[in-house]
Amino acid sequence: MGATTLPHEWSGKALAALAATGLTLAGALLVHLALVFLSIAPANAASAAHRETIDAYVQPEFGQDWKLFAPNPMQRNDAVGVRMRTLSGDGRYHVSDWTNLTAQDIKTVRGNPAPSHLHQNMLRRAWDAYVANHSLKNDIPKGARGRLTADYLKRVVLQRTGRTWHGERIVSVQVGGRFSLVAPPAWSPEEPSDTTDYRLLPWWPVTEQDHRGL
Numbered sequence: 001m002g003a004t005t006l007p008h009e010w011s012g013k014a015l016a017a018l019a020a021t022g023l024t025l026a027g028a029l030l031v032h033l034a035l036v037f038l039s040i041a042p043a044n045a046a047s048a049a050h051r052e053t054i055d056a057y058v059q060p061e062f063g064q065d066w067k068l069f070a071p072n073p074m075q076r077n078d079a080v081g082v083r084m085r086t087l088s089g090d091g092r093y094h095v096s097d098w099t100n101l102t103a104q105d106i107k108t109v110r111g112n113p114a115p116s117h118l119h120q121n122m123l124r125r126a127w128d129a130y131v132a133n134h135s136l137k138n139d140i141p142k143g144a145r146g147r148l149t150a151d152y153l154k155r156v157v158l159q160r161t162g163r164t165w166h167g168e169r170i171v172s173v174q175v176g177g178r179f180s181l182v183a184p185p186a187w188s189p190e191e192p193s194d195t196t197d198y199r200l201l202p203w204w205p206v207t208e209q210d211h212r213g214l
Contacts, residue, residue, distance in 0.1 A: 055145065059129060078102055079178040080127050082157050085203065086168035094168065098176070101160055123160075126153040127177055131199070139202055154204055159214050176200045 038047045039058040047054060084096045101123055109115040130153045133146040141147045157175055164170060179197045184190040 059145070059149075076179050076181045078124055078127070080123055080175065081178075082161060082173050082175050084161060084165045084170045085172040085174075086165050087171045088168045093171070096165055099161075101157065104160065123156055126156040127175075129153070130201075131177075136199075150204075154210060155214060158206065158210055163211060170206050172203045172205045174201060174203045 035054050035057045038044075038050070039054050041047060079100055079102045081098045081100045081102070083098045086094050086096065088094065105119040105123060108119045126149070129149040133142045133149045134140065135142070141150060153175065154173070157173055158170075161170060161173065177197075177199045179199075180195070181193040183192040
């Protein structure tokens with residue numbers, strides 16, 4: 001049986017479809033790179049005019065820790081924890097002890113030659129995004145982005161807790177943070193800080209909807 005060839009019209013349509021797909025993907029990549037670049041570049045007219053659009057796209061999935069032209073590594077030790085309110089089969093509620101989620105992530109990362117982004121940054125960035133978009137008093141969200149960061153932090157925490165605790169269904173969670181500054185090096189004239197800051201968030205109810213997609 002001899003080799004077959006595609007009809008000329010079919011071949012032309014296939015090439016046109018491939019070309020259109022390639023252009024679409026290239027355009028999407030350019031938009032992605034432009035928005036991420038504007039999110040970390042120094043303030044300029046373009047980023048100021050489109051700040052809401054840039055933040056809505058970049059945060060929280062593509063956020064960057066370091067500024068493009070002024071790197072500023074973390075200078076504090078963070079510890080984010082959670083405690084859970086559970087419902088037993090006989091209808092009684094119980095409150096768990098605090099679980100240090102940051103310590104769990106550090107344990108997973110330590111000694112791992114290729115640690116994942118999830119265990120290195122996800123929890124910390126979710127907490128930082130929440131704090132930046134909620135008032136210190138009464139935890140009032142600052143617009144739609146504030147509500148988004150609360151939902152995101154909640155889902156990150158639920159990824160680590162699961163649906164049950166010691167056989168009882170989790171019905172609500174409370175997240176808290178403990179933060180202390182890293183001591184300066186011995187050769188630095190800076191005075192070490194001996195203060196530790198704490199922040200306790202409200203109890204959040206947990207429903208089946210919260211576990212979708214986790």
